[in-house]
Amino acid sequence: xxxxxxxxxxxxxxxxxxxxxxxxxxxxxxxxxxxxxxxxxxxxxxxxxxxxxxxxxxxxxxxxxxxxxxxxxxxxxxxxxxxxxxxxxxxxxxxxxxxxxxxxxxxxxxxxxxxxxxxxxxxxxxxxxxxxxxxxxxxxxxxxxxxxxxxxxxxxxxxxxxxxxxxxxxxxxxxxxxxxxxxxxxxxxxxxxxxxxxxxxxxxxxxxxxxxxxxxxxxxxxxxxxxxxxxxxxxxxxxxxxxxxxxxxxxxxxxxxxxxxxxxxxxxxxxxxxxxxxxxxxxxxxxxxxxxxxxxxxxxxxxxxxxxxxxxxxxxxxxxxxxxxxxxxxxxxxxxxxxxxxxxxxxxxxxxxxxx
Amino acid sequence: xxxxxxxxxxxxxxxxxxxxxxxxxxxxxxxxxxxxxxxxxxxxxxxxxxxxxxxxxxxxxxxxxxxxxxxxxxxxxxxxxxxxxxxxxxxxxx
Numbered sequence: 001x002x003x004x005x006x007x008x009x010x011x012x013x014x015x016x017x018x019x020x021x022x023x024x025x026x027x028x029x030x031x032x033x034x035x036x037x038x039x040x041x042x043x044x045x046x047x048x049x050x051x052x053x054x055x056x057x058x059x060x061x062x063x064x065x066x067x068x069x070x071x072x073x074x075x076x077x078x079x080x081x082x083x084x085x086x087x088x089x090x091x092x093x094x095x096x097x098x099x100x101x102x103x104x105x106x107x108x109x110x111x112x113x114x115x116x117x118x119x120x121x122x123x124x125x126x127x128x129x130x131x132x133x134x135x136x137x138x139x140x141x142x143x144x145x146x147x148x149x150x151x152x153x154x155x156x157x158x159x160x161x162x163x164x165x166x167x168x169x170x171x172x173x174x175x176x177x178x179x180x181x182x183x184x185x186x187x188x189x190x191x192x193x194x195x196x197x198x199x200x201x202x203x204x205x206x207x208x209x210x211x212x213x214x215x216x217x218x219x220x221x222x223x224x225x226x227x228x229x230x231x232x233x234x235x236x237x238x239x240x241x242x243x244x245x246x247x248x249x250x251x252x253x254x255x256x257x258x259x260x261x262x263x264x265x266x267x268x269x270x271x272x273x274x275x276x277x278x279x280x281x282x283x284x285x286x287x288x289x290x291x292x293x294x295x296x297x298x299x300x301x302x303x304x305x306x307x308x309x310x311x312x313x314x315x316x317x318x319x320x321x322x323x324x325x326x327x328x329x330x331x332x333x334x335x336x337x338x339x340x341x342x343x344x345x346x347x348x349x350x351x352x353x354x355x356x
Numbered sequence: 357x358x359x360x361x362x363x364x365x366x367x368x369x370x371x372x373x374x375x376x377x378x379x380x381x382x383x384x385x386x387x388x389x390x391x392x393x394x395x396x397x398x399x400x401x402x403x404x405x406x407x408x409x410x411x412x413x414x415x416x417x418x419x420x421x422x423x424x425x426x427x428x429x430x431x432x433x434x435x436x437x438x439x440x441x442x443x444x445x446x447x448x449x450x
Contacts, residue, residue, distance in 0.1 A: 107410045165381060166399055200402075276403035310421045314405035317427040318394040327425045344395070 002044060002117060002132050004069065004091055005124070006082055007032075008100035009050035009060055012121050018056045025056075028064050031125045032099075036066045038128045045069045045089065049081040049098070078105050079112030097133075099124040103307050114156045118272075120198050120308065151233030152273070158232075170278045170349050173230040177282040180353035182225040182240065187212045190225060190240045193269050200239075200270040200280070200312050202303040204332075207242065207267055220247050222290070226283055228274055239270035239279055241287060245294060260297035262336075263287070268301060268312075275311065282350035284319040288343030289352070301335045319344050367444075368437040370415065375433065378407035389434035400430065412436075418443045 010017045013036070016026030028036075036046060047070040048057050057071035070088050072081035078100070086093055093115035100106050101121050110118045119127070127133045155173060162169050182190060187209055195206040215221045226239035244264045265287060270279055291299045301316065303309065305327055316335045327333035337343075346352065368389060375398070376385030384398055393400040400408065405427075409420050418440050420429060429439035 103406075104410050104413060107406050111407055111410075160380075163380065166379075166401065166404070276401065278401075280402060305425050307421065310409065311402035311406045313421065313425070313427060314400070314409075314430075315402045317430060318401065318405070322426045322428075329422055329425065333425065 001095065002097045003095040004045040004047055004085070004089055005039060005097045005099060005127075006047045006049050006085055007036075008078075008102070008105065009048060009052055009056055011101045012099055013048075013060055013064070018050075018052050018059065025059055028060070029121070032121060033064055035124055035128060036064055039133060040066050042128075042134070044133065047071065047085045047089070048073070049078050049085065051075050051078075077108060077112070079109045082109060082113055082116060097124075097127070103310060115152075122198050123196070126196060155230070155232040166276065167278070167347070170230075170347075173232060175230040175278060175349040176228070177277075177279055177347075177350040178227040178353065179283060179286045179350060180225060180227070182216060182223040184213060184216060186225040186237060186240075187216060187223075189237045190223070193237070193240060193271060194267065197269045197271060199272050199308055200268075200275075201309075202268045202301055202312070203266065204304055212242070215242060220245050224283075224287075226270070226279060228277060228279055230277075235271075235274065238274040239283060240267070241265055241269070241283060242267040243287070243291075246296065261295065262298035262300050263291040263294065263296045265299065265301045268303075278347055278349055280312070280315040281319065281344070282347050284315065284321075285344040285346045286350060286352045288319070288337065288339060289346060292339050292343055297339055299337050299339060302332060303335055305329050305331060305333050367416070367441050368433060371412070371433055371437055371440070374411045374415065375408060378404050378411060387433065389437070390432050392432060393430050393436075405430065412440060416440050416443075417445050 007013050013028055013032055014026045015029045018025050040046065046066060046068050048060060048068050049072045050056055052073050054071070054073045057068065057073050061068055070085045072084055074081070082096065082098060086096055093113050097117040097119055098109050099119045099121060106118045106120070109116060117132070159169050162172065190212055191207065191209040194201070194203065212223060216223045222243040222245065224241040224243070225237050228235045228238045242265070244266055246261045246263060268283070270283070288299055301321060303312070305313070305323070306329070319337070320341070321335040321337045323333040323335045372385045372387070376382050379398065387397060391397050413419050420439065421427070423443065424439065429435050
C-alpha cells in the first residue's frame with residue numbers, strides 16, 4: 001500500500017518549467033491536480049523532490065492548495081532526496097511512489113531504491129483506480145499486491161547478494177515465463193495492461209476489451225498472454241502481444257500471392273514490474289519462432305520512438321530488430337527483423353504453448 | 357582552438373568500468389572491446405542497458421538513445437566508445 005507519493009515539479013506537477021518561465025511560473029497540470037486532491041482525501045501523503053530552488057516548493061503548495069509533508073529541492077541525486085523523505089516520514093521504501101517525467105531520474109531512483117514504485121506522470125494519472133492507492137478498498141488483488149511487494153523485496157535482496165550473471169540468477173530463482181495463446185478469460189487483464197503500461201507498450205492508445213475479445217476469435221490474428229513466476233512468487237499475466245498474421249483478412253480477400261508475408265505485432269506490452277526478469281527477450285524470441293513456423297518472412301513491430309520507451313528499444317535491439325534509417329524521435333517507426341536469419345534463441349526459462 | 361577531447365582509449369576504459377558497475381559483475385569490466393554486449397557474455401538487457409545509457413549521459417553528456425534510435429552503437433564496447441568519443445561536447449577556448 002502506498003502511503004506517500006513523491007512528486008517531481010517541472011513538467012510533472014507543473015505544466016512547464018518553474019525557472020524558465022520568467023516572472024510567471026506555469027500553473028499545475030490539471031489532471032495531476034485532481035490526482036493530488038483525490039489521494040490527499042484518501043489520507044495518502046504528498047512530498048516534493050525537485051531540481052529547483054526551495055521557492056518552487058512554496059509556489060507548488062500555493063497553486064495546488066495541497067499540503068506537502070516534505071520538500072527536497074536541490075541539485076543532488078533524487079534517490080538521496082527520497083532517502084531523506086523516507087527517513088523523515090518514518091516510512092518503508094515500499095510504501096512510497098515516485099513520479100517524474102524524466103527517464104534518467106526514474107532510472108536513477110529505480111536502481112538505487114528498487115522497492116520504490118517509480119511512475120511516469122501518465123501512470124500517476126491512473127493511480128486513483130489502482131488498489132495500492134485505495135486504502136479504503138481492500139480487494140483480494142490489493143492483498144495479493146502486498147504479498148507481491150514482499151516477494152519482490154526477497155527476490156531483490158537475493159539478487160543483490162548473488163553476484164553472478166542475470167541469466168544465472170533467473171535460473172537460480174526457477175524463473176518460468178509461459179507464452180501461450182490468450183483465453184477469453186485473460187482479456188480483462190490484457191486490457192488492463194494495455195491501459196496501464198507506458199514504458200513497455202508499442203501502441204499509441206489502449207485496446208478495448210471488446211476489440212481484444214473479437215481479435216481473439218479472428219483467424220487472421222493471434223492474441224498472446226505472457227505469465228511469469230519463480231520460486232519467490234507468481235506474478236500472473238505480466239505481458240501480452242497482438243499479432244496480425246498478414247494472411248487473408250476476415251473479409252476473405254486473399255493476399256498478393258507473390259508477396260512475402262510478414263507478421264505485424266500491433267501491440268506488444270509488459271508490466272514494468274517484470275523488468276529485468278527475462279520476459280521481453282523470451283517474448284520476442286517466441287514471436288520470431290512462431291512467425292517462422294507460420295511461414296512468415298519478416299516480423300514487424302510498429303512503435304513510436306520516444307525517450308520513454310528506451311528500455312523497450314533496448315530489448316528490440318538485443319533481439320535484432322532495426323528501424324529504417326528515416327526513423328525520427330517522436331515519430332512512428334517500424335522495427336523489423338528478417339526471419340531468413342536464424343531467430344534469437346528461446347531462453348531456457350521460457351515455455352511456448354502451441355496455438356489452437 | 358583547443359578541445360578537451362579525450363583519446364578513445366580512456367573513454368573505452370571508463371565505459372568498461374561503468375558496464376561492470378551497472379551489470380553488478382566486475383568480470384564484465386575486463387571483457388575485450390569486441391565482445392558483443394547483447395546476448396552471450398555480457399547479456400545487456402532493458403534494465404542494465406538503461407542504466408548504462410543513464411551513466412553514459414551523466415559522465416559524458418552524450419544522449420545515446422536520442423542520437424542512435426536503433427542503438428547499433430551498443431554492439432560492442434569499441435563501437436560505443438567510438439560513438440561517444442565522436443560526440444563528446446567540444447570546449448571552444450577562443
